[in-house]
Amino acid sequence: MGQAYSQLTLEERRKIERWRHARVSVDEIAKTLNRHRSTIFRELRRNYFSDPELPDVRGYFAVAAQTRSSNRRTQQQKLIRFPDLCRRIVEKIKIGWTPEQIANRMIYEDVQPRVYQETIYRYIYSETGIEQELWWYLPLHRKSRLPRKARKKLPSKFHRDISILFRPEAVAHRRQFGHWEGDLMLFKQHFGQANITSLVERVSRFTVLLRNSSKHTNPVMKKIASAIGTLPFIARRSITFDRGTEFVSWPHLHSEIGTQAWFCDPSAPWQKGTVENTNRRIRRWLPRQINLKAITDHELKIICDRLNQTPRKCLGWKTPAEVFKEKILEQTE
Secondary structure, three states: OOOOOOOOOHHHHHHHHHHHHOOOOHHHHHHHHOOOHHHHHHHHHHOEEOOOOOOOOOEEOHHHHHHHHHHHHHHHHHHHHOHHHHHHHHHHHHOOOOHHHHHHHHHHOOOOOOOOHHHHHHHHOOHHHHHOOHHHHOOOOOOOOOOHHHHOOOOOOOOHHHEHHHOOHHHHOOOOOOEEEEEEEOOOHHHOOOEEEEEEEOOOOOEEEEEEOOOOHHHHHHHHHHHHOOOOHHHOOEEEEOOOHHHOOHHHHHHHHOOEEEEOOOOOHHHHHHHHHHHHHHOOOOOOOOOHHHOOHHHHHHHHHHHHOOOEHHHOOEOHHHHHHHHHHHHHO
């Protein structure tokens, strides 16, 4: 039976500091302290001290390491000691806020008590967080957290020119027909990688649902191009996406059917609120826990038709199908 893990003490940290200055190897330190070598490596990595204002003072220092470790434990305990704080954080996660946004908003609002984004990530991937499936609400929907070295940011495939900031005002204010929003609806992973692309035209709220067998970008974008490519160009001028990896093949969409792609800011799915709102409506019939493979194409079409044939207050109680047809006729006459 393995030995129970215990936190490093200040005395142990003082020894580590002296031995590191004496260039004693990590393996020798671990053996002398009767600790696993990974414990020492982790300690040195997490508590390495550096300050841009003090470039000559850097390295491992026992007191600084002890303070950092104590602060981290205090942060984690806050979510246990302050259940209201924990509840508010969970609520924000479930409406799409990232841990970075939650933590920095608390700083902006001077909320007390508050926690850092790393504490929120650890809670999401703790036993309690996994039970609540909080990972599902993160932008990349990862069920387990990547190792620290793998969290480096990759070069962006969404260059500045296609940012939503440059989307024309006629699109942003729904003054021009033919501009869509797109998203990927995911389901429980134990049913496989099947998912649905939801497309919503911004003026009419007309919806198109496309079944995908995976999240691979090429087949996802090809299905979109095939689905809307037969429409007149005035009905497929542009699509606004989030920055999910499933949409990195956006140049093919533009080259094949001439449809412009716009992209939300990182971790800002609410900037395409029309499709997000439509997805919430769709979840009444296609909840996350459903086995999508058990839903036939005919049943999927019925759901789509139901959305398009339901009167909407924002359309003056017309249906999306009626407005979509009217707009095409107006602009092709």
